[in-house]
Amino acid sequence: MHERDNAPTGVRLIEVEATEEGQRIDNFLLRRAPGVPRSHIYRVIRKGEVRVNKGRVKPTRKLVAGDVVRIPPMQIKTGPDVRVPDKLAATVAASVFAESDDYLLLNKPPGLAVHGGSGLAFGAIDALRQARAEPGLELVHRLDRGTSGCLLIARNAGVGRTMQGLFREREIEKSYLALVDGKWVHGNKTVDAPLAKNKEHAGERRVIVSESGQSAVSHFDCIEAYEQGSAVRVNIETGRTHQIRVHAKHCAHPVIGDTRYGDNQRNTYFKRLGLQRLYLHSERLAFSWQGEYVDLRAPVDEQWQQAQSRLRDG
Numbered sequence: 595m596h597e598r599d600n601a602p603t604g605v606r607l608i609e610v611e612a613t614e615e616g617q618r619i620d621n622f623l624l625r626r627a628p629g630v631p632r633s634h635i636y637r638v639i640r641k642g643e644v645r646v647n648k649g650r651v652k653p654t655r656k657l658v659a660g661d662v663v664r665i666p667p668m669q670i671k672t673g674p675d676v677r678v679p680d681k682l683a684a685t686v687a688a689s690v691f692a693e694s695d696d697y698l699l700l701n702k703p704p705g706l707a708v709h710g711g712s713g714l715a716f717g718a719i720d721a722l723r724q725a726r727a728e729p730g731l732e733l734v735h736r737l738d739r740g741t742s743g744c745l746l747i748a749r750n751a752g753v754g755r756t757m758q759g760l761f762r763e764r765e766i767e768k769s770y771l772a773l774v775d776g777k778w779v780h781g782n783k784t785v786d787a788p789l790a791k792n793k794e795h796a797g798e799r800r801v802i803v804s805e806s807g808q809s810a811v812s813h814f815d816c817i818e819a820y821e822q823g824s825a826v827r828v829n830i831e832t833g834r835t836h837q838i839r840v841h842a843k844h845c846a847h848p849v850i851g852d853t854r855y856g857d858n859q860r861n862t863y864f865k866r867l868g869l870q871r872l873y874l875h876s877e878r879l880a881f882s883w884q885g886e887y888v889d890l891r892a893p894v895d896e897q898w899q900q901a902q903s904r905l906r907d908g
Contacts, residue, residue: 605666612659616758619646620653621733623665625751630668632710638666678721682706686718687725692890696753696883697746698722698731701892704742704871708733722747735761738836740851743770743876743892760881761833767880770828770838771817771894773873773901774847775860778816778824785812785841789834800854801836803844810834812841823850823864823905827877838874849874850901869901 606626614622623635623644642650645664646657657663678686685703692699702708702718709717723731732754734746748754760766790807792799811831818825824847828838839855842848848856850864851872875898880889 605664608663608665610657610659610661610663614755615657615659616762617657617755618653619644619651619655619657619663622657622663626665627668634668638668678716678724683721683725686721690722691892694883695749697734697748697757699879699890699892700745700747702737702742702745702876703895704740707739708736708745718745719747734758735833737876738839738872738874740872741874741876742895742898744879744890745876746879764831765881767878768830768833768876769878770830771875771877772826772828772838772842773850773869773898773905774824774826774842775850775856775864776823776847777821778814778819778826778847780814780845781816783814783845785814785844786810787841787844789837789840791835798854801834801840803840808832808834810837810841812838814841814845818902818906820905821908825902825905867901867904869904871897873898873901 608626610617610622620635620639623639624630624632627635636653638644639651639653643664643666644651646655646661648662648664686700686706689701689703690698691701700718700722706721707714707717709719719731719733723729728749730750732748732751734748734754734757737743737745746757748757787803787810788805788807789801789810790804791801809832813829813831815827815829816824817827826842826847828842830837836855839849839852843852843855848860849872850856850869851861852874853861853872875894876892877894878889878891880887882888
């Protein structure tokens with residue numbers, strides 16, 4: 595990392611190294627401004643005080659080796675750190691189902707964000723750092739707040755960057771389970787439909803199927819089909835935002851409980867049956883690590899099993 599200080603203003607100019615390539619700008623800043631609240635990080639990005647190669651960026655901008663990042667002076671947080679409620683921190687820590695010297699695998703509970711921001715004080719990563727007293731833990735990838743299941747956590751930033759590279763190069767196999775609306779009639783179906791992000795729809799920003807979007811491929815395999823819903827397994831070749839949710843809707847079978855891409859009346863019907871969440875679960879991650887093939891699976895919880903039984907019993 596090459597860093598140049600501008601003493602009169604306190605501005606830092608940092609050149610991104612090859613080992614840092616692929617990091618999002620928000621995560622890059624969080625590591626270089628310890629103690630600064632996450633909300634402040636997002637604020638200075640939004641105001642354009644953070645620049646990459648002299649241009650404004652969004653928090654999701656991924657860095658490339660050689661990029662020059664302008665970091666403005668930022669006030670270090672002097673008050674107490676945000677504390678995750680002990681009960682929640684313990685629940686998250688108990689959800690770790692596999693670990694090694696380099697990583698942890700968390701069976702993330704549904705409804706819990708993976709990190710703070712956007713009005714949230716904390717997320718799963720904060721709970722895990724607190725409960726295990728490991729401040730160096732790093733998120734390798736993301737899951738939507740409503741999605742449960744496999745969440746890969748690196749034990750340090752170096753391992754995290756290497757594992758993020760595996761995701762970028764599509765060297766990690768990913769499998770999901772979903773309960774979808776309606777009786778699935780497509781058998782085993784591959785959906786190859788490009789996705790475009792942040793398209794305005796009814797006043798809300800969404801991901802849509804669009805020829806101008808990025809390539810996205812999902813393989814749907816029907817496990818059981820019931821009259822009102824179906825259980826499917828989905829293997830994804832790409833990892834686009836909301837990919838499974840949008841592809842399921844594209845098949846006319848949105849994920850049950852999906853308030854963004856599903857049907858409000860149908861979601862209300864399923865709630866009356868006791869199906870209260872987004873029924874999408876990251877079931878499996880498999881990858882090669884240090885010469886070994888790692889195949890990890892997170893089981894669904896009792897709530898999911900009960901929901902599937904209700905669908906099965908009609």
